[in-house]
């Protein structure tokens with residue numbers, strides 16, 4: 135791709151409705167030109183611009199993992215103009231993706247460390263990419279313990295339910311799933327907000343531990359003191375930010391926090407960095 139504003143053409147290979155209220159769907163795209171797939175080389179935590187011709191272009195986190203060859207997945211919450219149009223598209227329709235964009239999670243800097251992954255709501259999308267990457271047999275051994283705390287409003291709002299069940303049974307990963315509320319007396323997981331469940335279940339930092347946190351602002355606000363109590367220093371807490379974006383490549387200046395552009399320098403920042411941008415975060 136010579137012009138960074140030109141999207142790669144993709145076809146919609148599969149559409150999966152994720153949640154009981156049908157507000158979240160996962161779109162699996164296949165590149166029309168094989169060379170484009172190679173050029174779209176990404177890491178977990180990055181995002182892309184999904185462009186629907188004559189409707190608009192929006193930033194969405196990449197939900198697939200680089201190891202999932204031949205496809206790229208995005209899980210999209212139906213909220214406004216572009217996302218509603220996308221939700222009405224069908225298998226076989228053609229659209230565009232531009233990217234990958236942003237920095238992603240620096241997983242190669244975390245080898246030998248214990249990882250705590252905390253996600254809430256649909257911010258869990260890029261964490262799916264991270265978990266699939268870390269659970270690759272040739273990758274898993276490079277890390278210490280892996281704990282995941284993931285919460286949704288109710289059981290019907292949990293994403294990737296088949297995979298969650300599989301990860302719960304899989305050795306090498308400790309899953310702590312929670313919902314805010316449920317009337318199911320046989321609900322097998324936790325009930326309660328993510329920060330409280332993290333306080334109960336997440337391992338204390340050994341000094342060699344990193345936490346990755348993605349979720350709505352209120353979840354992040356109440357998770358910060360819990361992580362501090364568990365001994366995670368701000369330099370060992372990574373967060374992925376969402377800001378309004380236009381170009382996605384550091385050109386329009388629309389997405390700045392402090393001196394940095396979220397699309398180019400983020401969306402992943404350490405909490406230690408964000409603490410230096412008072413009033414912005």
Ligand SMILES: Cc1cc2nc3c(=O)[nH]c(=O)nc-3n(C[C@H](O)[C@H](O)[C@H](O)COP(=O)(O)OP(=O)(O)OC[C@H]3O[C@@H](n4cnc5c(N)ncnc54)[C@H](O)[C@@H]3O)c2cc1C
Nearest residue numbers: 192193194195209210211214215216217259376377378379
């Ligand atoms: C880095 C990043 C990752 C994201 N990942 C996901 C994801 O995995 N799944 C998901 O469902 N949503 C994600 N979002 C939010 C998603 O971009 C917005 O929900 C989407 O832009 C709304 O588009 P719309 O046209 O349907 O809504 P409208 O409200 O009609 O928006 C109109 C226009 O405003 C702009 N806009 C609105 N909200 C945002 C926003 N938060 N960020 C940037 N531009 C915006 C877009 O240009 C959009 O076309 C992410 C946002 C960012 C910045």
Ligand code: FES
Nearest residue numbers: 380382386387397
């Ligand atoms: S979206 Fe244009 S600079 Fe970030």
